[in-house]
Amino acid sequence: MSSITSDARPRRRFAGGRTLPRIGALLASLILPILLVALWQWAGTNGGLFGGALPTPDRVWTAWTKWAFGTPGMGLNPYSGTWAESVMFSTIRVAKGFALAILIGVPLGIAIGWSRLFAMVVDPTVQWLRPVPITAWLPISIAVFGISDFGSIFLITIGAFYPIVINTTHGTRDVEKNWIRAALMMGSSPFTVLRRVVLPAALPSIFTGLRIGLGIAWTAVIVSEMVAVKSGLGYVLWDAYYVGRMDIVIADMISIGLLGYLSDFLIVRVEHWVLRWRRLQSFNT
Helix, strand or coil, X not given: CHHHHHHCCCCCECHHHCEXXXXXXXXXXXXXHHHHHHHHHHHHHCCCECCCCECCHHHHHHHHHHHHHCCCCCCCCCCCCCHHHHHHHHHHHHHHHHHHHHHHHHHHHHHHHHCHXXXXXXXXXXXXXXXXXXXXXXHHXXXXXXXXXXXXXXHHHHHHHHHHHHHHHHHHHCCCHHHHHHHXXXXXXXXXXXXXXXXXXXXXXXXXXXXXXXXXXXXXXXXXXXHCCCCCHHHHHHHHHHCCCHHHHHHHHHHHHHHHHHHHHHHXXXXXXXXXXHHHHHHHC
């Protein structure tokens, strides 16, 4: 009892229930971005960055605020007040493609990791197609779906599918065999073992695949929107580069990175909630 009380040191709490370590972690995570922005501003102000080809952070900020909060220009200025619309288009496509990748990749990965026969039949094809890059699927996407959302969702699903199915397969195969034997000896059916033993044990690997797949999904949506559709952040990125608006290009890149970070944060929070039993188990042991 004494050892527990000595290790459980109370943290100093502030208004809103935040603790000092969390505030310190937040401040530490901002050090490098602030230094990079300061260096970027200094390099762009003193003689121009790369011969003036790249705008300074203040110009990017001005362009983004007009893109986000300006009055839509009725087609005359596509970079005024259209940021939220572009974000919405890209986010919806990522959500649809990522959801399809989960619905296909997780069950398929469990089946490959659980059944040796199924792995012999399906896994070689998965490994054969996996090295094909997303850009190589672009002509097929346009030929089959045309310039539409379906082509973009198709590419996003392919991009997110492989890390999900690979990590799910390895998570299923790495389940402790003694757990499976013990469950079978207690009279559990194979389906019950799969649902109550294998799936919970494979969840950490599955969530790793989800995080990797989500990052690739954001890459895929930008690639697809550059070519296969006429809306979204990827379309704005390419269009702004074509007309020489590098301030919008960089603002677009920052927006993509922020959306990817927030979506990954959401996956991590869901993972912590789903796997809270693991933390309780490690605490009790």
